[in-house]
Amino acid sequence: MTFPAVGPAKHARPVQPPIGLLLDVDGPVASPVTRTVPPEIIDSLLVLGSHGWPVVFNTGRSDTFIREQIMLPLMEAGIPEDVRFHAVCEKGAVWFSFGSTGPGTVHVDLSLSVPKDYAAEVRALVQASYSSHMFFDETKRAMVSVEQLIEVSNQEYRQVQQDFDADALALMGKFNLGASRLDRHVPNSDDQVDYRLDPTIIATDIEAIQLGKDLGAERALELLAADGIVPYAWRTMGDSRTDYAMADWLHHHGHAVVHVDVRPEDGVPLKPYPVLTPAHLGLPRAVHEQAGAAFLQAWAAIARTLMPSHKA
Numbered sequence: 001m002t003f004p005a006v007g008p009a010k011h012a013r014p015v016q017p018p019i020g021l022l023l024d025v026d027g028p029v030a031s032p033v034t035r036t037v038p039p040e041i042i043d044s045l046l047v048l049g050s051h052g053w054p055v056v057f058n059t060g061r062s063d064t065f066i067r068e069q070i071m072l073p074l075m076e077a078g079i080p081e082d083v084r085f086h087a088v089c090e091k092g093a094v095w096f097s098f099g100s101t102g103p104g105t106v107h108v109d110l111s112l113s114v115p116k117d118y119a120a121e122v123r124a125l126v127q128a129s130y131s132s133h134m135f136f137d138e139t140k141r142a143m144v145s146v147e148q149l150i151e152v153s154n155q156e157y158r159q160v161q162q163d164f165d166a167d168a169l170a171l172m173g174k175f176n177l178g179a180s181r182l183d184r185h186v187p188n189s190d191d192q193v194d195y196r197l198d199p200t201i202i203a204t205d206i207e208a209i210q211l212g213k214d215l216g217a218e219r220a221l222e223l224l225a226a227d228g229i230v231p232y233a234w235r236t237m238g239d240s241r242t243d244y245a246m247a248d249w250l251h252h253h254g255h256a257v258v259h260v261d262v263r264p265e266d267g268v269p270l271k272p273y274p275v276l277t278p279a280h281l282g283l284p285r286a287v288h289e290q291a292g293a294a295f296l297q298a299w300a301a302i303a304r305t306l307m308p309s310h311k312a
Contacts, residue, residue, distance in 0.1 A: 020231030027239025092215030
């Protein structure tokens, strides 16, 4: 069974691996501090892929970030020829696959893009008033994102972030765009809200309201279905309340799922599916990529016992 880097594989009947992985990137995989992926996570991802567990990254990050911080380290470590990874980026607006020979076609749903004239105004706003704390992410194809500078403390950034978000929300009115931020809604002249400002611990994403980790989950299943792969069950992993949406979507559509919250400081909501935290591994103080690495290593150990390696 061969998965080329470009184009779907064809199967006479579906392949049903025991577990499919749907992973948020910032936090569980990439450090929010360094914005890089630890080598031990790269190693675990290779083990999981090599033992038949499909891995899909479900992220607000751009395809450029995934290529540079995840794909290239995986290729350097040696992706087997018959293993393919998938990435759903910008919360469902952008997606592509990659393997041992590199990335396939990058797909973009332009109907979910933020208007370019508004994006240009946000870029100018950052340059004029906020460049000491954040930068405009030029790699996004559909969303508009600003992100904390690495050299700035997160506490300082979070204080300035609220001012930026208020300015960016007010700027929507200049273009008659309706938008929301958390519980605040500012409709356009037709009483519509088509966009949202989504603040995270290191960034603010400005996006179409259709985008989200639930749309990412739907795209993930479509990508795997094109390869004839239907996992028996799923493990999702994230570091924020919005990441629960991917597990919500899977559960709602009849898939067995367990969600892992690697930063449960906001509290674990009551869900109709199991939710795991670092405490379940005896690591109550571990968060973000440290917790993500521990879970991925545990799953890699299970994968070794359940399925033979593609390298065998």
